[in-house]
Amino acid sequence: MNTQASNPEIGRQIQCGPILTNYHDLGSGEPVLMLHGSGPGVSAWANWRLTLQALKGDFRLLAPDLAGFGFSEFPVDMQFNRRAWLDQIVAFLDAVGVDKVHVIGNSFGGSMALALAITYPERVNKLVLMGSVGVPFELTDGLDKVWGYTPSFENMQSIMKIFAYNQALVGDELVQMRYEASMRPLTRAAYESMFPAPRQRCVDAMAHPEAAVRGIRHPTLMVHGRDDKVIPLSTSLTMLNWIENSQLHIFGRCGHWTQIEHATAFAQLVQNFLKADAAA
Secondary structure (H helix, E strand, O other): OOOOOOOOOOOEEEEEOOEEEEEEEEOOOEEEEEEOOOOOOOOHHHHHHHHHHHHOOOEEEEEEOOOOOOOOEOOOOOOOOHHHHHHHHHHHHHHOOOOOEEEEEEOHHHHHHHHHHHHOHHHEEEEEEEOOOOOOOOOOHHHHHHHOOOOOHHHHHHHHHHHOOOHHHOOHHHHHHHHHHHOOHHHHHHHHHHOOOOOHHHHHHHOOOHHHHHOOOOOEEEEEEOOOOOOOOHHHHHHHHHOOOEEEEEEOOOOOOHHHHOHHHHHHHHHHHHHOOOOO
16 A cells, blocks of 8 residues: 555545545645646646645645545545535535635636635635636647546656646656556546546536626736646636736746746745735
8 A cells, every 4th residue: 555655645634525535734824725736647746746845834735635636535426526626625624624724726726716715705815826727718729638638658748748838847757657646546537537528518617607706805816827738828817807806927938837847936926925915
């Protein structure tokens, strides 16, 4: 059996309704919930490993694997949808004893961060949305390939190259790690059921009504790579227009991996935003 010592993706476990949730709990200070994206073989640790190390001196960082991803365990007949993931997130916050959090959401995780802020506004302090889904957009070829992934080393390598602007980041070790993760039987079956073609309907299912997004009053930071081939920059521009108290930082020479391609700058940006006076 894998242990945290042999696999850093495995952290602690806590029961969240029907889902035994694998999560990481690092640092101390104001709590920050970190929600990962939906790429094949993803986990909270794979998404946030650099950010966790950079911010653990200032915040209590809570990074769960949502059901169907990473090492969380879930019922075999589970239906994967926004409501089910939101229920898991709320149960997770209750289980770890946190009433209110800052939330950082990456891509798919951004839609879930928005869902939490819209449905349970009292549980959210500030929002950070990185390359976020959650508003209408036309399915990109990159996202279609990501969600349509079938397991092989070559296919994973192709997906990783879509994510990264800097192709040097896509080494064989990273590709092999994500490929092996995508081959775990439980998560492989879950992934294949999540985003069936035609995938525009999956984009639409993760989008929130305009009025709901416009109703968000939380201080919100959007971060996006100018060269993102997975989630278009237009999503963050839309949210900048719809969310009253919001700002947008765009990284040039950056794809869908802002937290990896510009790890130091991203962490500093987030730290400054979360620590700033909300009224400023």
